Amino acid sequence: MRSFLFVPGDSQRKFDKASAGDADALILDLEDSVAASAKEAARQTVAEMLQAPRGAQARFVRVNALDTGLTLQDLAAVMPHAPDGIVLPKCEGPDDLRKLAHYLAAFEATHDLGETKILAIVTETAASLFTLGQYRGVDPRLWGMMWGAEDLAASLGARENAENAVYHEPFRLARNLCLAGAAAAGVVAVDSICATLDDLSIVETEAKAARRDGFGAKAVIHPKHVAPVNTAFTPTEDEVAWARKVLDAFAANPDAGVVRIDGKMVDKPHERAARAIMTAADKQT
Template identity: 65%
Template sequence: MRTLLFVPGDSPRKFARARQSLADALILDLEDSVAAEEKPRARQETAAMLREARGAQKLFVRVNAFDTGLTARDLAAVLPYAPDGIALPKCGGPEQVERLSHMLDALEAAAGLEPGHTRILAIATETADSLFNLGRYKGCSPRLWGLMWGAEDLIASLGATTNREGGALLDSFRLARTLCLAGAAAAGVVAVDTVATTIDDLDAVAEEARAARRDGFRAKGIIHPKHVEVVNAAFRPTEGEIAWARRIVEAFAGDRTGVVKIDGQMIDKPHLRAAEKILESAALQ
């Protein structure tokens, strides 16, 4: 999954539009995009969306954070309809992933779902304390699919007034981004880049997505359908990258030394792993 498109959980109209996009996954949102008084209706609408015939898109649900007291109600409303995953906002650390995993164990059993069916996407940089726990997610739950960094809620948590200046991330937010990337790599899960908030500037969205892929992110959150194809293209390996990766894989196929020479350069196993990831990504396009 490269593109994860957020959809308000109380809007069947926007859901219908999102299903027509080429997003790899939709995240039906019960949190920030839904007003407090609308959350009971949003649970009902989201459950109805999950009951519709499924296509190739994965369907996640972003529940409300644990500190709201609404998480259990959100999960009880949607788990009977087998979402592919749960996005947990304001995740403070691996203990919250473990807590969510235990809740999913019980709800899956009650719904007759296969144990472990529901994956977890932790949105893991939205509070100041969460930044100190990003290296601790390894092994916390086999359900954990990815770590996503978020820049908007972190503004309030840090007491900042903005997260960007002149279009560039400020230091505190670059730190959160980097720690999330490293934490995901250490845990062996997918690193997911935050959403682009410039709705109409598709060039800026494309540049942000290319930088995310360059740095090691394997997916990106999206808040508008018009961003989907731009981000998909940015995460698609180029023909040159694919050709390079094939040469490396083929060179190592007949070599047992762990090092090969290509175009005068010494290529070793880390290059092979990078090449294999490129070919894996290309196969999923």
């Protein structure tokens, strides 16, 4: 999954458009995009969205944060309809992940479901930044870790999180810690949304930088952001050709720790990178 498109949980119209688009996954949102007075109605709407015919596009649901007292009501409304995953906002550490996993285990048993993926948004509070290296082995449902800057700005008391589409240092720190934390946990790192709506070159730049640095996907808030994100996270023909060359060289020399390709020394980390490229390419074919 390369692109995660947020869809307000109270907008059937936006869901219809998004489900006909090219996003690899939708995040049906019960949190920030839904007013407090509309939460109950949105739960019913999201339940109906989950029952709509599905293709290859995954459907995740972002529930309200654990400290709101609304999480269980959200889960009770959506879990009978087997979402592909649950997005947990304002996750402050492994204890929050365990609590959600405990809730999910009960709903999975009740409705005869398999394990539900968890995508945790792990940088939305100041406290969360101090636990990002502690997620390894906490629960097998953890599929990915996403960073976010909007709520973090409020938590830090910052006046802004970026200028001219460049994040300020505290937010770059959060981004980088999320990336490292996800790698340490062995899960997918998901880049935050691009807040610039109309300049797709900024979306493209952010997505390319995210993939370059090791993120495996990016969240988006507008359907027109999906295409540049999907392109950025799809291996190019040159990358695939390089990966095949590396894997072929090691296959021909199975006991070698280092091989020579095009006059350069290539070692085992390159082989692992080549396998990751081929895995990503295979998923897009």
